[in-house]
Amino acid sequence: MMATALAGLPEKVSIYEVGPRDGLQNEKAVVPAGVKAEFVTRLADAGLRTIETTSFVHPKWVPQLADAEELLSVLPRSPELRYPVLVPNERGLERALANGVTEIAIFGSATETFARRNLNRTVDESIAMFAPVVDRALAEGLWVRAYVSMVCGDPWEGDVPVEQVVSVASRMMDLGCSQLSLGDTIGVGTPGRVTALIEALGATGVGTERLAVHFHDTYGQALANTLAALRAGVTVVDASAGGLGGCPFAESATGNLPTEDLVWMLDGLGIDTGVDLAKLVATSRWMAGHLGRPSPSRVVQALSPGSETS
Template sequence: MPVPTAGLPARVRIHEVGARDGLQNEKTTVPTEVKAEFIHRLAQAGLTTIEATSFVHPDWVPQLADAERLFPLVSDLEGVHLPVLVPNNRGLDRALALGARRLAVFASATETFAKANLNRTLEESLAVFEPVVTRAKDEHAHVRGYVSMCFGDPWEGAVPVHQVVHVCKALLDMGCDELSLGDTIGVGTPGHVRALLAALNESGVPTDVIGVHFHDTYGQALANTFAALEHGVTTVDASAGGLGGCPYAKSATGNLATEDLVWMLRGLGIDTGIDLGRLVATSEWMAGQLGRPSPSRTVRALSHQEQ
């Protein structure tokens, strides 16, 4: 492994979202047993944080209607955190009943997306999350606060940095342990990433509670990740095989592929604890289950070498 690059973290924790964010928009229902096998294979590849599912109403996200059946099939994985999304108190009840103790709420940095996705104003959505986060913390759970549309919104355009900072601080003030800054439509650039991270620090948000979640719509996901690493961020969201996309941007190529991220980090001498060969094999297997090739460049490159 190369010598760690000066000024960059020695280790990065990858927050794997393929089983939840990656599969949630699949039109064909993926069998619960396949999802469970996917999560087990990801764990065997060395991933220690694997987002499992979302306890939303089945009508909202039909693909994740099997949350109650799936979670018990994976909850026995040792040394693996299995975060789940909880949109409201009912979702929290369902998650806690199954023993979930890594939870996440999903906020928006823009009014328009809050209304489109949550059917509430931005402030109303934050008000809904506050009792959810409070109850979760009372149950000694770890809570992650997702913030979508941090860099751009398909209706509002570029999102002012101060607006994102406001939402992030509100989530931390209500008790969230960690933030995930989402470039939901993939329009962010390294300069924008640096500006947002600096503004968050200036407002009192420490770097060690920040994770980043980039989409590769404009081919900027790895460049944006590198900018975040230079700033000291050590948590990066990614999706095995590049699963998932953004329904709000027709040209979106989806989530940053975990394999592409690991390839870059390995070249920088940054430890992830992930076996890239096993991860590629897992994504190839999942692509076979879905009936289409993986969009990950690294998966395609390494698969081609083996043929």
């Protein structure tokens, strides 16, 4: 495919791969730690440099990620590979530090209903819970990312006002986080809303150099929303290999933006990602075999043996 650039877009985009954590957390059948480790290794071999691997939440809430320590102990290490993990509270941070983690993410919600369902706390209570986690992490020299979920809509509360998202996001960034990932958890956003949200955050001092976007493709808008974010100046995009994922606490949250679909679009725009698409597709086909179902990624489907375009 010949690349054709568009004006106003970045030359390079960093992909924050969430497949091993966000992609697998909703799977009912537990994936063995060895398979997860090979998944991460294959993703790294395909050129992905930031791979969110697991979460130090209580195993009761997300059984799929109960093997966090085991997984981290067998992952390949190199200075160029980043393995952030999710950390909900001080106990989770202690576990992360004990396992040599150098990058963590906290995860909040723009809405009260999801905050209670996801963290069993109000928005205020969850931010209060995060404060000592971030303080300790920064004191230990860790890099800290903040996720904010439900930035476009909530299955229980409906549309979420931009000013509400900005208020919660700004408070989380005021804790000292280096990066904010905007999560359209149920995939209802459209490009105008994405642009308005990024502009509103910029007006409060949270510029695009500190933003990432995390889109779900429930309504087929993930790539359109990504392009809108790139036009607005964002250069970090979350994606999940093979389109794996959802959210165990929001049933309407279907799969994440497939990394392959994102790379196909960026390659076509002449934007550098450092990712080998053929290796990435092969990796997602391999993982789909372990999960016992085909990948929902359109690019994986198109480039797989037997397809008309492969």
